[in-house]
Amino acid sequence: RRRRLLPYRNLPSVTADGASVELAANIGSPLDAEAAADNGAEGVGLFRTEFLYMQHDALPGEDEQFEAYKSVALRFHGRPVVVRTLDVGGDKELKALPLPKEDNPFLGVRAIRLCLNRKDLFRTQLRALLRASVYGTIKIMFPMIATLAEWREARALLDAAAGELRREGVPVPDRLEAGIMVEVPSAAVLADLFAKEVDFFSIGTNDLVQYVMAADRMNPELARLNDPFHPAVLRLIRGVVEAARREGKRVGMCGEMAGNPLAVPLLLGLGLDEFSMSAGSILPVRALISRLNRSEMSRLAEEALKLDDPDAIRSLILRAVPGLA
Numbered sequence: 367r368r369r370r371l372l373p374y375r376n377l378p379s380v381t382a383d384g385a386s387v388e389l390a391a392n393i394g395s396p397l398d399a400e401a402a403a404d405n406g407a408e409g410v411g412l413f414r415t416e417f418l419y420m421q422h423d424a425l426p427g428e429d430e431q432f433e434a435y436k437s438v439a440l441r442f443h444g445r446p447v448v449v450r451t452l453d454v455g456g457d458k459e460l461k462a463l464p465l466p467k468e469d470n471p472f473l474g475v476r477a478i479r480l481c482l483n484r485k486d487l488f489r490t491q492l493r494a495l496l497r498a499s500v501y502g503t504i505k506i507m508f509p510m511i512a513t514l515a516e517w518r519e520a521r522a523l524l525d526a527a528a529g530e531l532r533r534e535g536v537p538v539p540d541r542l543e544a545g546i547m548v549e550v551p552s553a554a555v556l557a558d559l560f561a562k563e564v565d566f567f568s569i570g571t572n573d574l575v576q577y578v579m580a581a582d583r584m585n586p587e588l589a590r591l592n593d594p595f596h597p598a599v600l601r602l603i604r605g606v607v608e609a610a611r612r613e614g615k616r617v618g619m620c621g622e623m624a625g626n627p628l629a630v631p632l633l634l635g636l637g638l639d640e641f642s643m644s645a646g647s648i649l650p651v652r653a654l655i656s657r658l659n660r661s662e663m664s665r666l667a668e669e670a671l672k673l674d675d676p677d678a679i680r681s682l683i684l685r686a687v688p689g690l691a
C-alpha cells in the first residue's frame with residue numbers, strides 16, 4: 367500500500383476538478399517534523415509544544431524553546447508551521463509548575479487561560495517563537511480561546527513581545543500571523559466576529575465535540591455522543607468555514623476528524639482549506655482527494671447537513687464515495 371501511495375509524496379493536494387487544499391501534519395516534537403516531511407506534509411498545521419514542558423523537571427527557557435521552534439521552521443523551508451502556544455493545565459500536569467487541583471479540569475484553568483494568568487511563562491514562549499520565526503514561516507495559534515477579549519489580550523502580548531525584541535535589536539518579522547483554535551463552542555458561535563480579527567482558524571474537533579456534546583472525550587462509555595459526524599458538530603463546522611470565507615481568512619482543521627477518510631469528502635465539500643493530521647494519514651488522504659470532485663462534495667455536504675443522524679450521514683458518504691470503507 368505504501369508503494370502505491372509513494373507517487374503522492376511530492377504531488378500537490380488537488381481534487382479531480384482542480385481544487386487545491388493543503389495537507390499538513392500534526393507534530394509534537396522536532397523529531398516528528400522529520401516523519402512529517404518524509405510523508406509529504408505541505409507544512410505543519412499543529413505543533414503541540416507541550417512536550418518541551420513535560421520532558422523536564424524545570425520549565426524550558428527561551429533559548430531552549432527557540433532552538434526547537436527554529437529547527438522545525440528550517441525543516442519546512444518556508445512552508446507554514448503553525449505553532450500552538452502551551453496547552454496544559456487541568457488534566458495535564460507539569461512537574462515544574464504545580465497547579466491547584468480542580469473538580470472539572472477540562473473546564474478549568476487550561477491552555478490560554480493559564481497563559482494569561484501566568485504572563486511570565488507566556489512571554490518566554492512568545493519571545494522564543496518570534497525569534498525563531500525569521501528562519502521560516504511560523505504562525506502562532508492560541509488554544510482554548512473562548513472570548514474575543516482573550517484573543518485580543520493574547521495578540522496584544524504577542525505584539526508587545528515583538529516590540530520588546532525589536533528594541534533589543536533582535537530581528538523579528540514585520541508582522542506575524544496569529545490565529546485561534548476553534549475548539550470551545552463559544553468561539554464557533556462567534557466565528558463571524560473572530561473572523562474579522564484573526565489571521566486564521568483551525569478547528570480542534572477533539573475538544574469541540576466533547577464540549578458541544580458535553581461528553582468527556584476520554585470516556586469510552588460516551589463514544590456514541592463523542593461523534594464528530596453529529597449534526598450539531600457539523601453545523602458548527604459549516605458556520606466556522608463560512609465565517610472565515612466571508613472575511614477571506616483561511617480555515618483549517620487539526621482535530622482527528624481531519625485525517626478520517628470518511629470525513630474528508632464532507633470537509634472538502636464544506637470548503638475547508640487545510641487538513642492537518644498525523645503523518646501516516648497524509649498520503650492516503652492525498653490519494654483520496656485526488657479522486658474526488660469538490661463540486662460534487664459540496665452537494666454531498668449540503669445533503670448531509672439535512673440529515674438528523676450521524677449514522678445516516680456516514681451511510682450517505684459511503685454511498686457517494688465508492689471504495690471508502
Ligand code: PEP
Nearest residue numbers: 549570571572573620621
Ligand atoms: C483538538 O482539540 O482537536 C486538538 C487538536 O487539540 P488537542 O487534541 O491537543 O486538545
Ligand code: MG
Nearest residue numbers: 549570572573
Ligand atoms: Mg484541544
